Amino acid sequence: MQLLEGKTGLIIGIANERSYAWHIAKSLREQGAKCAFSHLPGDRNEHRVRRSLKEMGIAEPWMRPLDAGKDEELDAFFAAYENDHDRLDFIVHSIAFADRDLLQVGKFITTPRAQYLSAIDISAYTLLAMAQRGRAQMARGGGGSIISMSYYGAEKVVPGYNVMGVAKAALECTNRYLASELGPDKIRVNCISGGYLRTLASSAVGGTDTMPDVVAAKAPLRRNVEGADVGKTAVYLLSDLASGVTGETIYVDCGISILGG
Numbered sequence: 570m571q572l573l574e575g576k577t578g579l580i581i582g583i584a585n586e587r588s589y590a591w592h593i594a595k596s597l598r599e600q601g602a603k604c605a606f607s608h609l610p611g612d613r614n615e616h617r618v619r620r621s622l623k624e625m626g627i628a629e630p631w632m633r634p635l636d637a638g639k640d641e642e643l644d645a646f647f648a649a650y651e652n653d654h655d656r657l658d659f660i661v662h663s664i665a666f667a668d669r670d671l672l673q674v675g676k677f678i679t680t681p682r683a684q685y686l687s688a689i690d691i692s693a694y695t696l697l698a699m700a701q702r703g704r705a706q707m708a709r710g711g712g713g714s715i716i717s718m719s720y721y722g723a724e725k726v727v728p729g730y731n732v733m734g735v736a737k738a739a740l741e742c743t744n745r746y747l748a749s750e751l752g753p754d755k756i757r758v759n760c761i762s763g764g765y766l767r768t769l770a771s772s773a774v775g776g777t778d779t780m781p782d783v784v785a786a787k788a789p790l791r792r793n794v795e796g797a798d799v800g801k802t803a804v805y806l807l808s809d810l811a812s813g814v815t816g817e818t819i820y821v822d823c824g825i826s827i828l829g830g
């Protein structure tokens with residue numbers, strides 16, 4: 570018996586085969602889940618995501634364009650999903666955005682209002698926006714599970730993470746308030762705080778070049794996190810194994826965040 574047999578849901582945030590969302594989707598499918606996908610609007614983005622899904626063995630994915638910063642696109646995306654699927658058991662929110670010029674060491678002080686707000690909008694508010702639109706279908710099916718991706722920079726200062734740290738703090742707090750309000754509908758909401766993984770998004774953050782070496786030398790597990798580590802925690806959170814877990818932020822970072830120095 571696979572842990573996610575019979576479960577169907579949405580993966581938001583694959584850019585390519587290095588994305589955390591890609592690794593999560595792979596792990597979910599290995600446990601029997603059916604996944605539907607988004608891609609950023611544009612032919613090149615669609616092509617990249619399609620190619621990465623082919624690599625996972627998915628020749629004809631259910632996939633629609635989505636700029637999560639636009640309410641009308643979110644409405645259309647969730648309506649299309651609901652039209653084509655009987656159930657929504659899970660949502661994987663694995664998206665973030667901030668201007669890379671602001672993600673450089675010493676540049677937090679330069680953050681303009683508009684970029685501060687847009688980082689929070691795309692990286693945190695969209696979790697609420699997706700939960701809003703998915704709630705009714707999830708509740709009709711007897712409940713569900715929503716996860717999002719955070720990082721240690723939400724809690725402590727990581728030089729260069731800057732406005733993204735502010736956005737991740739908002740994401741983790743949004744996670745808790747959603748968990749509180751959606752619990753009565755049997756919808757669980759949790760965050761995974763992932764370790765550093767080289768992806769398109771993380772390569773925009775300045776000062777990370779030495780991070781893998783530091784983690785390999787100092788983390789309790791003496792290695793960097795792999796996509797599959799996060800994928801397996803996603804399986805747990807989206808499965809009945811985590812039936813009593815909601816509102817949490819679970820660290821999957823080989824233990825680096827427990828160290829004081």
Ligand SMILES: NC(=O)c1ccc[n+]([C@@H]2O[C@H](COP(=O)([O-])OP(=O)(O)OC[C@H]3O[C@@H](n4cnc5c(N)ncnc54)[C@H](O)[C@@H]3O)[C@@H](O)[C@H]2O)c1
Nearest residue numbers: 582583584588589637664665718720765766768769770771
């Ligand atoms: N890579 C890391 O080290 C790391 C560590 C902890 C947490 N995270 C988080 O994991 C999540 C996934 O990032 P990743 O590292 O896999 O990088 P990634 O670049 O592969 O994924 C980021 C995704 O966000 C999507 N996105 C950006 N703006 C969007 C918008 N307006 N609408 C819809 N989608 C949008 C991109 O299309 C992309 O697919 C992010 O929340 C990131 O902050 C990453």
